[in-house]
Amino acid sequence: MSENEAIDVLLVEDNPDDAEFTLRALRKANVGVRVAHVEDGVQALEFMFATGRWLDRPLASPRVVLLDLKLPRVDGREVLRRIKTNPRTRCVPVVVLTSSREPSDVAQSYELGANSYVVKPVDYAELITKLSDIVRYWLQLNTV
């Protein structure tokens, strides 16, 4: 993936296995999207606001953000809050993608402005289906 291309999906995931599965799910969904993968909250924010390593990226926001909640450095909730409180980025759909089934995490994510909340299932086939569906849904809704 070239850093000069506009990105469709930003994947924020620190677990390499989960990142691998998500990338595979996106390939299987066959939506032909360009995906950027970052591994912590700081990188996610740098990407969203085109700073740091992403200073030169095309200014267009990704069409959907897949965001894990438990992240190194800046945690997923804070990333979500910053995205949803900034006028430039608040319209970007954010799908929370997490292992946590805690009702408090679900409620808090929606309060912070999450557009969807997906619990990563243990079953691989189910994970692939869920991710394909949700990404396709948000990409279609947020077609440029």
Added chain:
Amino acid sequence: MHASPVATSGPLQRLSAALAGVAELLRTPFARRLRALEQANAQLEQEITLRAAAELDLRASCRELELRVAQRTSELSEANERLAQEIQERERTEQALHYNETLLRRLHDSLEEHIAERTAELTRTIAELEAFSYSVSHDLRAPLRAINGYAAIIQEEHAGAIDAEGRELLARVARNAANMGELIDGLLDFSRLARCDADSSEVDMTALAAQTKDELVREHGASVEIVIDELPRASGNEAMLRQVWTNLLSNAIKFSRPRAHPRVEVRGEAHVDEIVYSVRDNGVGFDITYAGKLFGVFSRLHSAREFPGVGVGLAIVRRVVQRHGGRVWADSRAGEGSTFCFSLPAQRSEATTRSAS
């Protein structure tokens, strides 16, 4: 005094008689006076005797009175002493009481302090437990997902590189990882019940059971006939009671589906102090000998191969019902279906409304 018969004839005799008469005359009042005096004297003496006797009586009475006064005085002084003692005792008791009160207050304060400390400790423990279950939820599922995922990828994308047995073994790896994921989820659901707040309100149990039925039919199809009677309303936490209906109905569906005409009946009956709800199915039933194990966590009476599940559904039912102050029980005959019952305390507001109307 008598006149002499000789002197009655001569002057001298007459004089003498006269003199005698005079003397007699003179003598008569004197004698009378003397007698009178003697009488008076006798009276006086009698009077004196009486007075002396009276004086004696008086003296005796006086002595007696003095005795009584002395006795009374001594009694009074004894009573006084007793009173003084009593007052002293009372003062001592009051002091002791005051001391005890102070002691009690100090004990109470220290108890309050102890309770506050203990509460803080418990709050910390609960927070730790929450962090623990959060960590379980988050961290333990990730490696399971990886095991299941990679096993699936190998099966899908590298099927040619391994033989049939290898593929079967990989399928088992994936299945076990998925099972463990379900076990963890079940355990978390169960432990979440212990720490969530249970706001209570009046619940329309007929509507709640019907909604649950609709959801299950959407999920599993309408292969099982489910009949829901008009159920008495209950007082409780709606989300938790919904979980009770979900678990009981999905169990009834699961275990009656193998039947030719699977049927589930939901009933409710209000008694004086409790409302009893029941879910009856005509499914495979269970051996009543093991009824005691039904409501334990991870306890199952059928193999996972026959009927999938992790064995927390009924444990959750029991915990929810017990939190509501009710009880759970079950009856069955193997091969003839089962009836699962739970009771909730009779609704106080309903009783009040009834008596008011």
